[in-house]
Amino acid sequence: MISRRDYLKCSLIAGAASTLPVGFLHALEGQQLIQRAIPKTGEKLPIVGLGSSATFRRLAEDGNTNQLSDVIKTMLDNGGRVFDTAPGYGESEEVAGEIVQQLGATKDIFWATKLNVAGRGGAAADPAKAHAQLEDSFRFIGKDPIDLIQVHNLGDVPTQMGILKELKQEGRVRYIGVTFTGSSRYADLVKVLKDEPVDFVGVDYAVDNRDAARDIFPVAKDRGVGVLVYLPFGRTRLWNRVGDRPVPEWAKEISIESWAQFFIKFAAAHPDVTTVTPATSKPHHMLDNLGAGVGELPDKALQKRMAEFVDALPSA
Template identity: 60%
Template sequence: MVTRRDALKLSLGAGLSLALPGTLFAATPAPMLTRPIPSSGQRIPTVGLGSSATFSSTARDDASALNAVLRTLIDEGGAVFDTAPSYGASEEVAGKAVQDLGIADRVFWATKVNVAGREADAKADPAAARAQIEASFSRLGRDTIDLIQVHNLGDIPTQLGILKELKAEKRVRYIGVTSTSKPAYPKLIKTMRSEPLDFIGVDYAVDNRDVEETILPLAAERGIGVLVYAPFGRTRLWQRVGERELPDWAAEFDATTWGQFFLKFVLSHPAVTCATPATSRASNLIDNLGAGRGRLPDNAQRERMASLIEALPAAS
């Protein structure tokens, strides 16, 4: 059985051997797929880097490892880094890392604001929201942030209102909202219909397809970009496939690992702009970015992929 770790060793080893002097040819990876942000036409790579959980915990202990991850993101054709003030030390460590590495202007920064908490009717203190945003500017070392979204749909009138002001002032280029809670989808849909959003951030995976029903079609209709969170179902999909081998037919859309299989399913939906799986390992990031190269599955292949996963036992 070939695990993700084994597959990475094989693929990285092959790539290094092809690039060695004196060999017949050098490895030339396929270019990274990009998609336009609907509201502007700016193109961004389809695979980025998330920092929830893994990145925030590692940041406290091993900044050098995260420097390597961010360097890899840029070197391998990525750009989008998704973070939030609630992700531990993520903003601070990442901001310092890219400045030290000299790559700050090559990162597409996507962060968030929410001082209202998760309660549906909780109100945000405008002063606290502005202070949180200013802290993000300071941590990231930026005069302009690419994208700030209202995290978990917290007090949309107050917090999105502030983001609209910042966009008008050209301190923020794009604004949006996020939700990874199914009960909150009606509120998300209402916000998408009524507010001038550049982006939404939602959970979407081969075994979690509820957003296909209304949210993704509405995003396409309204010209809203989509960042996908939890494309691996956090760890759920890894538990479902276990040590099973990747099916041979995954080669039809250039997936060489389960990680690429899961990501290519998500990226093959035309409404998706970018997927941002979280990792604190450069080797996993290289694998993830590979999903943004080569062919993507067509509709028939997507259904075959979903049927395969549905037939496996659900993660406990």
């Protein structure tokens, strides 16, 4: 019986002839992505990366490695390198790890994965299962140390953060952090930022979902914590709100050519944001997303105008 790893390898080789047209992957050549420094070290990261939930996850579970390989190549060949994943995203972590290893690009990626084996309803995490999940991540990604591992969705922070702190002390992970999407537990997230030596926080933030800028970002700034922005499109919410409307002409003043760039540039414009990581499974969407990371970002006046424009639209 063929293993998943062998299947993925064969799929990648078989799909070599169906890769993107010459020149497509380098469409942003000559334009550099804006970089932001990780507060505690000064290491710089591109302001736009790639997430692996949603459609990326679905294609990974379907075994569509050719298209996902093109997405990752598009990111790498245009200056991106932050890849956000999680064991909780189905096959995404394993499939992406295999693709990147086949590309010979494991060291070129800033890997941001997660840990969560806590039970439903806040049940305690089993340390043995947590260690097993982490070892799977090391095996799938093929990189030791892993760049960033975060406690996913505030799952049993005392147990799982304790394990991550040990890993960092041992030199097996470079940065540690915590994530949550949804304002219902922002108070808990703030407590972790204040009580634990975290390097990153992952949180939802979008042009129509700005609570994190008020509740999370100031604490992150005060504590020297980097910010990964999730859901800059509100999953599908913002797409439903804008519908088939054209991007406003005034947004083109800073070279916004698409709604994706509108949404990402808004999120990236906040000075406390390190990297925005929208998920996608399509190479041309990856390229469009990266386009938000070049040129100007909206100033405060334009951010206000962008927010007011979206707020005036009907709710999705």
